[in-house]
Amino acid sequence: MVSKPSSYQVALFLKARGDYGREIIAGVCDYVRSTRSVWDLLLHEDFRDSVDGISEWSGHGIIADFDDPDFESTLSDLNIPVIGVGGSYQRESDYPRNVPYVATDNEKLVTEAYTHLVDMGLPRFAFYGSPEAHRYRWAVEREKVYLKLCARDLTKPEIFRGKGTFGPDWDEILSDVIAWLRELPKPIGIIAVTDSRARHILQACILADIAVPEEVSIVGIDDDPLLRMLTRIPISSVRQGTRKMGQIAASMLHRRLKGAILDEPRIIIPPAGLNPQISSRYQPIYDPYVMRARHYIRQFAGQGIKVAQVAAYVGVSRTTLETHFRRAFGWTVHDDMLAFRLQLAREMLEEGERSLERIAELSGFTSNQYMHAVFKRELGCSPREYQRQQVIR
Incomplete structure (x- = not known):
């Protein structure tokens, strides 16, 4: 029985x-x-x-x-x-x-974020924590880890706790974050205690016209896919x-x-890894025109913007901006936008959740056919073939 x-x-x-x-x-x-x-x-x-x-x-x-x-x-x-x-x-x-x-391993979560920023070549680091210490002891623990890492590496700690996240106070929250960001030395890598707080940093950077990641690189904790969808620039994050x-x-x-x-x-329980996104892919760039242009490109390349719109945002002629890009990288503004759109498309293909037509639209290509032609020219394979290769790996 x-x-x-x-x-x-x-x-x-x-x-x-x-x-x-x-x-x-x-x-x-x-x-x-x-x-x-x-x-x-x-x-x-x-x-x-x-x-x-x-x-x-x-x-x-x-x-x-x-x-x-x-x-x-x-x-x-x-x-x-x-x-x-x-x-x-x-x-x-x-x-x-x-x-x-x-328990989730707070020490390893913060250490993984910090190590990633070190590997990206950032010279200094900051921490955006939480003011609600009594009910959220994990936030205090993560801040302690950051301080310990700074002491180990003899770097000056920069900590900002800000306000709690309440809808009516949103403008005041961002205003305080902007004021803090403007006082920080640049470039700098910021570890946010959660993805939600990382989003504060990103939105403040966009409002204050601070280039991400050239001036401020951001890493959050949680790797929350919903919050990633709410941001114009995808945020790097440590998976718990x-x-x-x-x-x-x-x-x-x-x-x-x-x-x-x-x-x-x-x-x-240790972290499940770090999901590196654009917010922390720091490249040392010292040309302010290029930094502003790339900041704009990362926000709007998926919407099919043109080079003329980028130049207008920067406040220079298209010819001047092209000269600055060639001097900095050896390629054009259009090449830079195309590379970014290609990266967006590759990441969405790896996720495997959208149709090719939708991926082409979201990554800023004018059509699925154009995206197919770019993949063939740049990667030697079609978008579908690229997706299959990722599954095999």
Whole structure:
């Protein structure tokens, strides 16, 4: 006789509004699908309002965000199994007590972003953090890592925490960021504590006419695809190992539900890699006309702009701008735009989510046929052949 699968009611106290929480939840679901157990998953996104009366809840287990110390203390003494997820800490005393814990490695996240900027040839570095220190301890930890790296390399730290992200204050938030950016020495690489804060930097640079990445190079943390879609210039970002965090947290809870004692009550998950985008591809350029032109090209090349529009933005004649580009690179403004459009198309082909017609439109080519001709001339293959090559690799 086949035994009936075990059934559990599990509460997830996790925020699904950002990529961090969504990917942890996805990892939990990955694990549940891999077992014969039946899990009734209850999602509490606004968990600070849901925790009252949790001690009387009749469920079997909880996976919860422990980055908020108040919430951590509320759940740590329950009589049902609880698995905490959150950030790693430099001090042992900051970790939850008596609760199994799965953490994203804050030290490695910031170090990977910092190392990338070093590899790009940046001479100095800054950090854009968060003012909400009590409820978001991971932000404080990431700032500590940045300070430690600056001390190691004997570089002057530049830190700005700014304001929290509230819609009515958006203009004031960007105004403060612009003021900070203008005071920074250039060129500089900036590590943002999240992709959302990285977007602040990028929008402030666009408004202040600060060239990205020639003057300010930006790296965020989360690699959130939705936020990347909201920016004119794609932002480089470090991927957290959040899906793996969810899988491991669910596995730990499952073992606790079956009465097992965990051999590893704390597991630290390293980053899943860095996704390099245009925002951090620093090239030392000292010609202000070229920097302004490329800043404009990166924002609008996908919209099919012409060389004359670039020259008008810079405030010089087309002939003058062409002279500056040839002096700096040995090629024309049109060549530079074409190379950028080709790069955009290649990245979208690698993602594999859009039709060729849509990719041609979004990357600024006038037609699929023109994009095909450029791929053949520059890369020796068609767009579809290029896409197949990436799958094989």
